[in-house]
Amino acid sequence: MECKDSSIISHSSNKFPSDLKYQSGFGNHFSSEAIVGALPQGQNSPLVCPFGLYAEQISGTSFTSPRKLNQRSWLYRIKPSVTHEPFRPRLPRHEKLVSEFDQSNSSTTPTQLRWKPVEIPETPTDFVDGLYTICGAGSSYLRHGFAIHMYTANKSMENCAFCNADGDFLIVPQKGRLWITTECGKLQVCPGEIVILPQGFRFAVDLPDGASRGYVAEIFGAHFQLPDLGPIGANGLAAPRHFLVPVAWYEDGSRPGYTIVQKYGGELFTAKQDFSPFNVVAWHGNYVPYKYDLSKFCPYNTVLIDHSDPSINTVLTAPTDKPGVALLDFVIFPPRWLVAEHTFRPPYYHRNCMSEFMGLIYGGYEAKADGFHPGGASLHSCMTPHGPDTKTYEATIALGNEAGPHKIADTMAFMFESCLIPRVCPWALESPFMDHDYYQCWIGLKSHFSGLSMKENINFQNGKPVER
Ligand SMILES: O=C(O)Cc1cc(O)ccc1O
Numbered sequence: 001m002e003c004k005d006s007s008i009i010s011h012s013s014n015k016f017p018s019d020l021k022y023q024s025g026f027g028n029h030f031s032s033e034a035i036v037g038a039l040p041q042g043q044n045s046p047l048v049c050p051f052g053l054y055a056e057q058i059s060g061t062s063f064t065s066p067r068k069l070n071q072r073s074w075l076y077r078i079k080p081s082v083t084h085e086p087f088r089p090r091l092p093r094h095e096k097l098v099s100e101f102d103q104s105n106s107s108t109t110p111t112q113l114r115w116k117p118v119e120i121p122e123t124p125t126d127f128v129d130g131l132y133t134i135c136g137a138g139s140s141y142l143r144h145g146f147a148i149h150m151y152t153a154n155k156s157m158e159n160c161a162f163c164n165a166d167g168d169f170l171i172v173p174q175k176g177r178l179w180i181t182t183e184c185g186k187l188q189v190c191p192g193e194i195v196i197l198p199q200g201f202r203f204a205v206d207l208p209d210g211a212s213r214g215y216v217a218e219i220f221g222a223h224f225q226l227p228d229l230g231p232i233g234a235n236g237l238a239a240p241r242h243f244l245v246p247v248a249w250y251e252d253g254s255r256p257g258y259t260i261v262q263k264y265g266g267e268l269f270t271a272k273q274d275f276s277p278f279n280v281v282a283w284h285g286n287y288v289p290y291k292y293d294l295s296k297f298c299p300y301n302t303v304l305i306d307h308s309d310p311s312i313n314t315v316l317t318a319p320t321d322k323p324g325v326a327l328l329d330f331v332i333f334p335p336r337w338l339v340a341e342h343t344f345r346p347p348y349y350h351r352n353c354m355s356e357f358m359g360l361i362y363g364g365y366e367a368k369a370d371g372f373h374p375g376g377a378s379l380h381s382c383m384t385p386h387g388p389d390t391k392t393y394e395a396t397i398a399l400g401n402e403a404g405p406h407k408i409a410d411t412m413a414f415m416f417e418s419c420l421i422p423r424v425c426p427w428a429l430e431s432p433f434m435d436h437d438y439y440q441c442w443i444g445l446k447s448h449f450s451g452l453s454m455k456e457n458i459n460f461q462n463g464k465p466v467e468r
């Protein structure tokens with residue numbers, strides 16, 4: 001899927017040039033200056049910074065986190081971010097954001113859930129107003145948990161910036177590009193790419209295509225990292241150099257009535273200031289927003305038999321303290337060759353102690369012939385059985401053992417997988433887009449069992465009856 005050329009958008013093309021520059025790498029200590037000489041040399045906080053800038057640190061981990069986990073950046077800005085009027089609750093209240101999941105705001109259900117794509121609103125709606133929580137677990141206050149949100153929106157944020165004090169956002173746009181201004185600079189993100197906006201960074205989202213829809217995973221108390229590669233070796237899956245980080249960009253001057261919208265404990269607060277928060281002339285550090293193009297992923301999979309566990313397709317993982325147990329994995333199902341012999345190639349039927357939320361960016365999904373559409377979603381919670389629908393099962397069996405190499409093309413599905421058990425928000429359960437007939441996709445699965453093998457001394461090899 002190609003990004004459309006941003007230069008064709010006239011109204012804001014000068015805000016987002018088509019040749020936007022990035023720095024590359026994952027977990028690097030980056031540095032960038034929009035004016036040469038704006039970064040202090042030799043120390044972080046000189047008495048007077050170059051060009052009279054203010055020095056400000058943003059910490060993404062505790063000061064005392066071990067060095068290999070420690071994340072922080074130094075921002076050199078025209079005015080510090082503290083220069084604003086007091087935070088006040090934003091009115092009218094945003095009713096559909098949750099950051100601490102309990103009986104008062106969400107419920108639990110083991111049933112398989114699926115949603116059709118939610119329509120784009122007709123009334124003017126920006127990214128913040130269009131964001132709503134589907135499900136989640138744990139608590140932003142206790143710094144352990146996650147929330148899964150979706151957004152449908154149609155207009156750019158105006159004279160305001162969003163700041164999420166609760167956790168990191170991993171945004172998966174499905175429809176419409178996101179042009180995101182951050183304190184570190186600008187990011188252009190297309191469907192087929194993802195963007196990570198870490199806790200605390202201020203950002204504004206422009207929607208150059210209008211109608212926009214996407215998925216958001218928010219993690220509390222952890223950050224994403226690249227998965228270990230184990231026996232795969234030193235290369236493969238998502239390569240560090242394909243992660244892109246902005247270069248410094250700033251705006252100066254007066255912006256009367258500018259509003260910072262802060263999400264704090266799942267509630268929104270606003271504070272007024274008379275300048276843009278995107279006033280960082282230079283910065284350095286390893287706590288940064290970044291994006292990644294999913295088409296760059298180098299998938300590994302079976303080359304002989306059986307269907308690999310989906311962890312083989314992990315792009316990013318947010319760990320818990322237990323080795324190998326993720327607070328949230330971001331896993332993709334990209335185009336790839338299927339070559340396995342005498343193997344049921346689609347995802348196997350299974351129950352998982354982890355919980356699986358899935359979305360589809362484009363194309364179809366290999367386990368569902370019908371009903372799972374781009375922009376739709378599904379949730380299979382802890383130990384809830386799921387797997388291919390009846391049509392997929394029957395079509396796979398009809399193809400039989402002779403199926404040769406086959407390429408799954410033009411598709412990008414993904415999964416947010418968590419060890420925590422999600423509670424589901426009432427507006428998601430009561431949504432007009434809920435697919436109440438989802439269970440029907442498995443009801444048609446017939447018994448193919450034959451007792452013949454016992455009774456009439458027939459043996460089975462590779463599923464086919466053979467004489468003994
Ligand atoms: O349930 C799903 O469709 C996701 C999934 C895909 C796969 O290839 C193996 C296991 C799994 O949970």
Ligand SMILES: [Fe+2]
Nearest residue numbers: 350356380386
């Ligand atoms: Fe699954």
